[in-house]
Amino acid sequence: MRVFLACLLLALSPVGAWASDYYALTPQQIAPDTYVFIGALEGFDFDNHGAVANSGFIVSEKGVVVVDTGPSRLYGEAMRTAIAEVTDQPVVRVYITHAHADHFLGNNAFEDVPIAALPATEESIRSAGEDMASHLYDLVGAAMRGTAPVVPNETLALDAATSTRIDYGNHRLELIAAAGHSPADLMILDRTTGVLFAGDVVFNNRAPATPHGDIAGWQRALAAAGESGFRIVVPGHGPVAYDTAPLAQTADYLAWLKDRLQQAAARGESAAEVMFEPLSPRWAALAVQPAEYRRSVSYLYPALERATLDPSQD
Ligand SMILES: [Zn+2]
Secondary structure (H helix, E strand, C coil): HHHHHHHHHHHHCCCCCHHHHHCCCCCCEEEEEEEEEECCCCCCCCCCCCCCCCEEEECCCHHHEECECCHHHHHHHHHHHHHHCCCCEEEEECCCCCCCCHHHHHHHHHCCEEEEEEEHHHHHHHHHHHHHHHHHHHHHHHHCCCCCCCCCCCEECCCCEEEEEEEEEEEEEEEEEEEECCCCEEEEEEECCCEEEEEEEEEEEECCCCCCCCHHHHHHHHHHHHCCCCCCCEEEEECCCCHHHHHHHHHHHHHHHHHHHHHHCCEEEEEHHHCCCCCHHHHHHEECCCCHHHHHHHHHHHHHHHHHHHHCCC
């Protein structure tokens, strides 16, 4: 009977698979009450099941605050299981840093919780979430089963470059609105521990992904992160750091990228020529290179070429 019930439950399970089949999420404690799940320093593939971004959570006496939900329903479920092994506190809020598939498609597993995001993040998930999910299905396959884009249901009405405070027990959080990596980038600073969840404003030892990037805005966001007074930074991708080195690395890479593309456009090079120029060892050593550099050229170069032909546009 027990076996029969187990089989029945498996058959009725909406996804027909267990999160643990795909994701072994071990929370890494980085500060009091503060844990992260570190993603693979890779692009999306069938082996990493899309778990390439970092996510995390803070345990307060008023409940658990989650930052980003990963690439799939099963990843989100694996997060909840891992959180429940650390604390009995319920999850009381989820913050989504930005509308990229590797950061929010685990929302399915948090539909019983308020999911908060900046207005442009909400809008982007509403309008493009289906496309992002189906694109990720193509790249990572079965781990995505049962995943559908869940639009955040709580709007953080913050203009870019402003912030607001919210307390969870003795954890005093500052929500910092920025833009640059994407049209809306939320950073969360826990003033109690000094931990900054920087989302994809900050990359560490992994080439920054720029498809929706505005480099000038991104540099301003990095400056805001630097001025926030954090002690520990959780980048969107790459290891946690205890200094500002990943901010400097991201800023330097973006400045180098913009400069290289502008110079190539001024010389009249084609996108294909720029794309296959070798990278200096400094940048070639970052994870996901040269793939990420080539992706940056394909997204950013056409606009730079146009701006070079007509300097009145920038
Ligand atoms: Zn990301």
